[in-house]
Amino acid sequence: EVELVESGGGLVQPGGSLRLSCAASGFAFSTLWMSWVRQAPGKGLEWLANIKQDGSEKYYVDSVKGRFTIFRDNAKNSLYLEMNSLRAEDTAVYYCARYRPWQAFDYWGQGTLVTVSS
Amino acid sequence: QSALTQPPSASGSPGQSVTISCTGTSSDVGGYNYISWYQHHPGKAPKLMIYEVSKRPSGVPDRFSGSKSGNTASLTVSGLQAEDEADYHCSSYGGNNNLVFGGGTKLTVL
Numbered sequence: 001e002v003e004l005v006e007s008g009g010g011l012v013q014p015g016g017s018l019r020l021s022c023a024a025s026g027f028a029f030s031t032l033w034m035s036w037v038r039q040a041p042g043k044g045l046e047w048l049a050n051i052k053q054d055g056s057e058k059y060y061v062d063s064v065k066g067r068f069t070i071f072r073d074n075a076k077n078s079l080y081l082e083m084n085s086l087r088a089e090d091t092a093v094y095y096c097a098r099y100r101p102w103q104a105f106d107y108w109g110q111g112t113l114v115t116v117s118s
Numbered sequence: 119q120s121a122l123t124q125p126p127s128a129s130g131s132p133g134q135s136v137t138i139s140c141t142g143t144s145s146d147v148g149g150y151n152y153i154s155w156y157q158h159h160p161g162k163a164p165k166l167m168i169y170e171v172s173k174r175p176s177g178v179p180d181r182f183s184g185s186k187s188g189n190t191a192s193l194t195v196s197g198l199q200a201e202d203e204a205d206y207h208c209s210s211y212g213g214n215n216n217l218v219f220g221g222g223t224k225l226t227v228l
Binding site for chain 1: 121165166175222
């Protein structure tokens with residue numbers, strides 16, 4: 001059974017940093033693109049970043065370019081999101097998801113909440 | 119890349135059909151057949167319901183169908199059931215390795 005479990009969320013001050021993790025199981029993690037998506041309170045989903053199987057290609061939404069970094073450790077079946085220079089508007093539930101060639105996310109985790117506030 | 123436009127809410131009685139729209143531009147919805155729909159019960163993991171405009175992943179009931187005309191995609195839920203009550207989000211490929219979502223629609227089963 002495919003399982004994605006996010007962790008690392010919490011309360012952080014504006015300007016601070018946080019690293020999110022996503023533990024994957026039940027599938028061949030190293031063979032698939034992976035993604036991060038978030039949902040701010042009362043808002044829709046927002047795609048953040050994709051990473052290729054070997055980490056050689058990464059793509060970001062403009063609003064997080066230069067602040068967030070997606071990376072993975074295939075030996076640990078884990079996906080990460082390093083978040084720096086956090087702003088109040090980054091407050092959201094962050095989801096990791098499998099990203100398929102048909103431009104869709106076919107499995108998602110349950111998310112981890114990040115709150116940016118002083 | 120601007121978010122796609124969805125109605126904030128939709129509703130229907132059990133057994134009825136309801137259609138949720140998702141409007142973009144020629145740079146996203148109108149330009150690609152990479153439209154997806156997700157069902158999201160609050161507090162749970164979103165679930166892929168439709169991909170490539172009208173394809174259903176294994177296990178998704180055929181009561182769920184998708185279509186597209188011009189810059190607007192649509193999700194139709196037929197034979198509404200109580201468990202269909204959830205938030206529904208559309209997404210589209212926007213070119214240049216970008217994806218864009220809609221604002222989400224809260225579907226209420228009356």
